[in-house]
Amino acid sequence: MTRTGSPLGRRVLLGVLGVVVLAAIWELYKALGPATGVVIGDLTVLPRTSDLAMPHVWDMVARLFRPVRSAGDDEMMWQAVLQASFFSLGVAAVGWFVGVVVGMVLAIFMQRFRTAESALLPWIVLSQTVPLIAIAPLVKRWGSQIEIGSFSWENWMSVALIASYLAFFPVSIGALRGLGSPDVNHVELMRTYSVGWWATLVRLRLPASVPYLLPALRLAAANAVIGTVVAEVSIGLRGGIGRMIVEYAAAAGGDPAKPWAPIFGAVLVGLLAAGVVALIGLALARYRRGETPA
Amino acid sequence: MKHSKRLIVTGAIAAVSALALAGCSSSGGSDDSTDSASGELTPVTLQLQWFAQAQFAGYYAALDQGYYKDEGLDVTILEGGADIVPQDVLSAGDADYAISWVPKVLGSIEQGAEITDVAQIFERSATTQISMKDKNITTAADLKGKKVGSWGYGNEWELFAGMQKAGVATDDISLVQQAFDMNGFLAGDIDAAQAMTYNEYAQVLEATNPATGKLFTPDDLNVIDWNKEGTAMLQDAIWADSAKLADDDAYADQTVKFIKASIKGWIYAKDNPEKAAAIVTAAGSTLGESHQLWMTNEVNKLIWPSTSGGIGMIDEDAWKQTVDIAMGTKNETGATVISAEPPASAHTNEYVEKALAELKDEGVDTEGADFTPIDVTLKAGGE
Numbered sequence: 001m002t003r004t005g006s007p008l009g010r011r012v013l014l015g016v017l018g019v020v021v022l023a024a025i026w027e028l029y030k031a032l033g034p035a036t037g038v039v040i041g042d043l044t045v046l047p048r049t050s051d052l053a054m055p056h057v058w059d060m061v062a063r064l065f066r067p068v069r070s071a072g073d074d075e076m077m078w079q080a081v082l083q084a085s086f087f088s089l090g091v092a093a094v095g096w097f098v099g100v101v102v103g104m105v106l107a108i109f110m111q112r113f114r115t116a117e118s119a120l121l122p123w124i125v126l127s128q129t130v131p132l133i134a135i136a137p138l139v140k141r142w143g144s145q146i147e148i149g150s151f152s153w154e155n156w157m158s159v160a161l162i163a164s165y166l167a168f169f170p171v172s173i174g175a176l177r178g179l180g181s182p183d184v185n186h187v188e189l190m191r192t193y194s195v196g197w198w199a200t201l202v203r204l205r206l207p208a209s210v211p212y213l214l215p216a217l218r219l220a221a222a223n224a225v226i227g228t229v230v231a232e233v234s235i236g237l238r239g240g241i242g243r244m245i246v247e248y249a250a251a252a253g254g255d256p257a258k259p260w261a262p263i264f265g266a267v268l269v270g271l272l273a274a275g276v277v278a279l280i281g282l283a284l285a286r287y288r289r290g291e292t293p294a
Numbered sequence: 295m296k297h298s299k300r301l302i303v304t305g306a307i308a309a310v311s312a313l314a315l316a317g318c319s320s321s322g323g324s325d326d327s328t329d330s331a332s333g334e335l336t337p338v339t340l341q342l343q344w345f346a347q348a349q350f351a352g353y354y355a356a357l358d359q360g361y362y363k364d365e366g367l368d369v370t371i372l373e374g375g376a377d378i379v380p381q382d383v384l385s386a387g388d389a390d391y392a393i394s395w396v397p398k399v400l401g402s403i404e405q406g407a408e409i410t411d412v413a414q415i416f417e418r419s420a421t422t423q424i425s426m427k428d429k430n431i432t433t434a435a436d437l438k439g440k441k442v443g444s445w446g447y448g449n450e451w452e453l454f455a456g457m458q459k460a461g462v463a464t465d466d467i468s469l470v471q472q473a474f475d476m477n478g479f480l481a482g483d484i485d486a487a488q489a490m491t492y493n494e495y496a497q498v499l500e501a502t503n504p505a506t507g508k509l510f511t512p513d514d515l516n517v518i519d520w521n522k523e524g525t526a527m528l529q530d531a532i533w534a535d536s537a538k539l540a541d542d543d544a545y546a547d548q549t550v551k552f553i554k555a556s557i558k559g560w561i562y563a564k565d566n567p568e569k570a571a572a573i574v575t576a577a578g579s580t581l582g583e584s585h586q587l588w589m590t591n592e593v594n595k596l597i598w599p600s601t602s603g604g605i606g607m608i609d610e611d612a613w614k615q616t617v618d619i620a621m622g623t624k625n626e627t628g629a630t631v632i633s634a635e636p637p638a639s640a641h642t643n644e645y646v647e648k649a650l651a652e653l654k655d656e657g658v659d660t661e662g663a664d665f666t667p668i669d670v671t672l673k674a675g676g677e
Contacts, residue, residue, distance in 0.1 A: 052477055052501075069582050069677050133377045140378070144388050236345060236375025238578060246376070247345065247580045250493070252475035254500030254509075255675025259475070 023057045030054050055257045063257035064264070077258075081244070081265040088228050088240040089269045091156050095163025096224035096273070100217065102164065103171025110172075111179040111205070112197065121176075128169050132227070136162055136234035155237045162234075163227035167220040174216025178209025214281050221273040229266055241265045335368035336548060341380045341389035345373050346579040348589035349492060349530070350393065351570040352415070356559025358573045365551035371577075384533055385409055390545075391552060396528035396613075397631050398448040400620050403640050404632045408536040411528075411641040413553045413606035413649075414613075415560065416596045419526035421452050423518040424479070424495060425486040432516050434460035434523055443472040443484035451631060453488065455525035455623040456518070464626040476501070486518070492592035496585055500676045509674060527616040529596070532556065532606075536639045546645070554649035557605050557660060564594050564662055585676030591667050598665035605660050606646040613641055 030049045037053075038046035047053045064081070067074040074080075106124065110117040139161055143153040182204050190200045232242025244262040251258040342350050353371055356362050362369040372389060374380060380392035381399045385407040396411060403409065423442070425431040431440060434456035444450040454464065470484050476497045479487035489495040495517070503510045520526045532553060538545040563570035571586040579586065602609040620631035650660050 048481060050481065052480055068580065137377050137379065137382070141383070141386055141388055234375055234377040236373050236378055238345075238373065243345070243375075244580075246474060249474040250497060250581065250585075251500075251675045252477050253480055253497045253675075254502070254673075255677070258675060 026054065026057055030056070052253070052256050055260065059257045060260045060264075063255075064261055077261050081241075081261050082268075084239065084241045084244045084262065085265040085269050085272075088225070088232065088242065088266075089272055091160050091232075091237075091240060092163050092221075092224040092228040092269065092273060093276075094157075094160040095228060096167050096221055097164075098160065099164035099167025099169075099220055099224060100171050103168040103216075103220070104175055106168070106172040107175030107179055108201065110176050117176070124169065124172055127165070132162065132166075132230055133234055135165065136231050140235045155235060156239075158235060159228055159231040159237050159240070162231040163224040166223035166227035170216040170219035170223065171213070174212045174219075175209055178212030178216075179205045181212060182208040210284050214277070214284065217280060218274065218277045221277045222270065225266075225270050225273050229269075241269060335363065335366055337370065338362070338367045338391070338548065338552060339370045339372055339389045340552075341372045341374065341378070341383045341392040343374045343380050343393055343395075343530075345375075346371075346574060346577045347493075347581055348571055348574045348579070348586050349593055351563040351574050351590050351593060352560030353393075353556055354559070354574050354577050355562040355566075355570045356555045358576075359559065359562055361555040361558040361562075362552070365555045367548065367551055367555065369552075369555075373578075381407055381409055381533060384535060387535070390535070391549075392533045393530055394533055395448070396531055396616050397451050397620050399531075399533060400617065400636055400640070401448070401631050403636050404634070408639070409533045410536045410539060410639055411531045411608060412534045412539075412549055412644075413532040413556070413646040414528055414602070414608040414641075415532060415556070415606060416528070416530040416593075417600060417602055417605075417609070417612070418596045419452060419520050419529055420491045420592065420596055421449070421520055421526075421529075422489050422491060422495065423453060423456075423486045423520075424489045424498065425516050425518075427514055427516055429485050429516070431486050432518065434518060434525075435462060437486055437518075438462050438466045440467055440485040441470050441483065442467045443470045443479060443487040445472050445488055448631075449488065450625060451619060451623055452520040452525050452527050454625050455527075455619040456520055456523045458623055459523070459525055464624070469626055491595070492589040496588045496592075496672055496676065499672045500582075500585065500674055502674065509672070524615075525619060526612075527619055528608075528612055531608075534645075539645075540639075549645045550648045550652075553606060553646050554652055557649060557653060558658070560597060560605055561658065561660070561662070563590060564598050564665055567591050567594060567668055582673070582676030584670060584673045588670040588672055588676075591670050594665070595667050598662035600661045603661075604646075604650040605662070606650065608641050608643055608646075 029046070033046065033049045035049055037044050037048040051059075064076070064078040066077060068077050068080050106120065110120055136158075140155065140158045143155075143158045143161070146153040179201075186204055186208075187200070190204055195203070228240065229242040229245070231237070232240040233246050237243060241262050244265070245259065248259045248262055340353060342353075346354065350371070353369075357369055357371060372383070379402075380389070380394040381402045383389045384392035385402070392409070393415075396414075399407070399409065399411070423431075423434075423437070425440075429440070431437060437457060437460075442453070444453055457464070457467070470478065472478060472484065472488055476487065476489070476494055478484045479489075479498065480501055487494070489498065495515075498515065499510050499512070501510055502508065503514060534549050535545070539549065567587060567590045571583070571590045574590070575581070575583070575586055581589070597605055600607070602612070617632075617636060621633070621635070622630065624630055653660050
């Protein structure tokens with residue numbers, strides 16, 4: 001790991017520049033693109049340039065600083081979006097954490113027992129082919145029947161569970177490869193020291209799995225966010241960004257900038273989730289520097 | 295992990311406050327509850343088809359105005375979602391009652407769901423096919439050769455029945471999958487779009503007409519009304535569990551009470567559309583103010599005046615028409631909703647009749663013959 005990070009200021013600047021460039025491309029296409037969109041055959045590959053399909057960037061931003069509904073004393077749009085974003089982020093975080101734990105446990109189990117790998121791996125892959133819209137109502141229904149003492153299952157937990165269902169997959173696959181990645185001579189060295197399985201796992205396999213694990217964690221974060229937003233729509237959970245997207249879509253005809261506000265919120269959630277994983281990467285990178293000389 | 299912790303804490307706080315509130319309401323409920331034999335309210339859950347919106351104004355009004363409480367019921371309204379099927383939730387026993395369209399439930403009943411239409415709240419259908427004036431689509435026959443929008447998922451049967459009646463085959467049109475918004479219609483990708491009078495029709499009227507720079511007006515649009523075309527199907531009804539109705543006297547009794555209070559809620563919505571719209575908004579709907587009021591008013595038009603002998607009464611002819619269309623109309627894949635007549639247990643007026651009789655004894659007008667809709671001015675974006 002000899003990557004020399006650019007100074008923080010420059011990286012922030014580049015990030016802002018990226019957003020500006022994106023906005024410029026949007027406006028440029030809107031100004032110069034064909035009014036009917038770019039159509040190849042019957043397939044529209046680029047959208048129409050009307051205000052309905054592509055509102056001006058400044059209209060979308062200005063919409064954020066107006067109340068959700070002009071009548072009444074509603075809060076500002078950005079406040080509502082931020083609130084929903086944090087709600088979704090919280091649910092996604094729970095889902096991500098559960099997914100990572102389950103994924104790690106599965107990977108360790110499969111690494112330990114070869115039979116477990118042959119038995120479990122196909123099922124893990126298969127699990128991801130089940131469509132979300134099939135499991136979402138089921139999870140909600142099963143959940144509603146859980147009641148242990150004063151604990152009762154709430155709808156947000158169903159959403160978090162669905163998020164974890166999508167999040168565990170890359171972790172289990174990535175960690176399994178990572179755990180199996182140490183050189184044979186390293187493993188054999190451990191054996192000559194007559195070190196047990198547990199110590200080998202902690203001292204050798206887990207550190208060696210970090211380069212495989214980090215991308216898996218990032219994928220898991222993205223999956224958890226998508227799973228959360230989709231499951232929110234699917235079971236109609238109130239408070240998050242997913243439901244906001246559907247609700248505001250109704251205003252698409254009369255207030256075209258409105259549906260974009262929660263989409264910005266979803267982007268924000270994704271960025272924050274990626275940011276958290278990047279922080280984990282930073283923490284692990286320090287740890288890995290101590291390991292690399294070996 | 296900060297957020298999960300916060301969520302757990304929030305969840306715990308919510309649970310504690312819910313318990314505290316439950317404690318408050320059961321102790322305070324005996325004061326104003328007419329059902330003071332025990333002072334205990336029976337918990338009842340109602341599953342809706344979609345998010346809170348004025349389509350369900352009557353139930354929210356009944357809850358807000360304490361009509362359910364007056365009948366000794368502690369009603370919880372469960373909102374729907376994109377993949378929540380109310381009749382499935384009901385037949386799985388996770389809700390006591392559900393709101394759903396008759397044709398959608400007929401399919402579930404044929405698949406084995408044992409549920410009963412106990413009150414037909416909406417007498418008229420709200421489904422229409424709308425088009426811009428210059429397309430000259432005024433009847434089902436005019437749909438031939440046009441790009442026709444539909445949401446699918448059981449929302450398409452009145453359209454197909456109307457086309458079948460007019461001799462338009464499904465191959466004669468190009469069927470376009472419609473999204474949640476009306477942008478496809480406004481952009482011209484759809485010639486005739488499916489629209490509920492209380493929702494999507496208003497969404498179009500809330501959009502700016504590029505030709506005039508002002509909002510679209512009803513004069514800009516042609517509307518095919520399936521009530522007039524004779525292929526309307528029954529929509530929002532209250533569904534109950536058939537087996538429990540037959541075996542469980544307490545549930546049958548509670549069903550009458552639930553219908554009675556719901557009807558009172560709908561009467562409230564008829565007499566106070568502005569207040570009913572505000573109640574729905576307070577219940578968490580994010581629809582704009584004018585859109586919400588429009589929806590309340592349009593839904594009132596579907597119910598009032600009641601010509602079937604009082605709100606909730608199932609008109610046998612309308613039921614038969616719905617069943618006939620469900621059996622005789624083929625969609626684009628050649629399938630029908632059902633292949634045989636539904637069992638007799640699929641609908642009954644037994645409970646709604648009792649509820650209406652009780653209301654009449656109390657001097658309540660359940661037909662609303664003098665109903666006049668209000669005028670709602672839609673604003674841009676429904677605000």
